[in-house]
Amino acid sequence: MSRIGRVVGTAVLGLAAIVVVVLATVSPPARKSGGNGQECSQTVGGKPLTQTCCARLVERSDLTGADLPNALHMRAIVLQANGCFDQAIADYDEAIRLLPHARFYHNRGNAWQRKGELDRAAADYDEAIRLEPQYSSAFNNRGSVWHRRGDHDRASADYSEAIRLNPQYASAYANRGYIHYYRGSFAAAEADFSAALRLDPEDAYALIWLTLARARASGASGIALEGETARGADRWPFPIVRFLAGELSERDLYAAAAGPDTESYSKRHCEISFYSGQVHLIEGGRMRAVDALREARRSCPTAFVEHHGAVAELGRLAR
Numbered sequence: 001m002s003r004i005g006r007v008v009g010t011a012v013l014g015l016a017a018i019v020v021v022v023l024a025t026v027s028p029p030a031r032k033s034g035g036n037g038q039e040c041s042q043t044v045g046g047k048p049l050t051q052t053c054c055a056r057l058v059e060r061s062d063l064t065g066a067d068l069p070n071a072l073h074m075r076a077i078v079l080q081a082n083g084c085f086d087q088a089i090a091d092y093d094e095a096i097r098l099l100p101h102a103r104f105y106h107n108r109g110n111a112w113q114r115k116g117e118l119d120r121a122a123a124d125y126d127e128a129i130r131l132e133p134q135y136s137s138a139f140n141n142r143g144s145v146w147h148r149r150g151d152h153d154r155a156s157a158d159y160s161e162a163i164r165l166n167p168q169y170a171s172a173y174a175n176r177g178y179i180h181y182y183r184g185s186f187a188a189a190e191a192d193f194s195a196a197l198r199l200d201p202e203d204a205y206a207l208i209w210l211t212l213a214r215a216r217a218s219g220a221s222g223i224a225l226e227g228e229t230a231r232g233a234d235r236w237p238f239p240i241v242r243f244l245a246g247e248l249s250e251r252d253l254y255a256a257a258a259g260p261d262t263e264s265y266s267k268r269h270c271e272i273s274f275y276s277g278q279v280h281l282i283e284g285g286r287m288r289a290v291d292a293l294r295e296a297r298r299s300c301p302t303a304f305v306e307h308h309g310a311v312a313e314l315g316r317l318a319r
Contacts, residue, residue: 058072058075076088076092077107086115089108109121109128136166143175147175168199171200173196186216207241237268240272269299277290277293289313296309
């Protein structure tokens with residue numbers, strides 16, 4: 001999927017999403033020797049520290065200064081990565097009570113966003129930005145909140161500020177590119193997806209959307225895919241790349257979407273509806289495009305850029 005802000009997107013995991021970024025560590029004052037919250041981001045015996053290890057660390061009685069809130073913050077990140085959002089938020093709450101740091105607010109905002117609590121997420125990003133006005137990830141992730149709500153003007157403004165603060169921010173370029181595409185500003189979308197792909201050459205969704213934006217901007221009646229199409233083999237979403245390149249039929253693409261569970265297949269199915277709709281539009285098949293885009297609008301979760309793209313495209317076609 002393309003998820004808004006691949007949190008929208010907490011980095012948005014899995015399919016193409018609005019991209020959200022999680023930052024783990026803070027810069028605490030000098031620490032007492034013998035262990036601190038920073039250890040949760042390290043390894044023991046070559047293995048990553050686990051939620052249990054972080055819990056033991058939080059329970060230590062010798063943590064002082066910023067060590068305890070930093071340990072709570074690290075444990076919250078582990079909990080959040082495992083989908084335990086309520087427990088993560090409880091740890092963020094306590095970390096913020098002890099040390100109101102911008103990154104703690106930012107990552108709690110990500111947890112709220114993953115729960116769909118967009119007002120609370122926006123409030124936490126606001127506070128993170130107030131505490132750290134140069135916080136590019138907070139602007140990007142707040143943009144993903146407006147993006148999910150369909151407030152594309154505010155989303156674009158936040159993505160642009162994230163890019164101004166960090167011109168190497170691939171996810172912010174991609175997120176702003178989606179907004180341009182929804183608006184029909186295909187040349188601007190092409191520029192943003194090109195920048196995103198240059199900064200992150202492994203982003204298959206940036207390649208997919210760049211290919212579509214380039215075709216729409218040029219008014220071409222077909223799709224010309226530049227670059228290597230086989231680098232991801234059968235790993236999703238590279239079958240979509242191969243579909244755009246004409247290497248897979250739509251039927252074969254549905255077969256390639258088979259996943260480990262029903263939910264994965266359903267999400268991939270919704271993506272195929274959107275991308276096949278785009279291909280039909282580019283090739284002049286308006287009625288088939290409308291049918292496919294209606295299915296994408298119906299079946300794609302609202303956190304997916306494919307849902308927003310289908311809504312925008314159907315709106316244009318209705319005018």
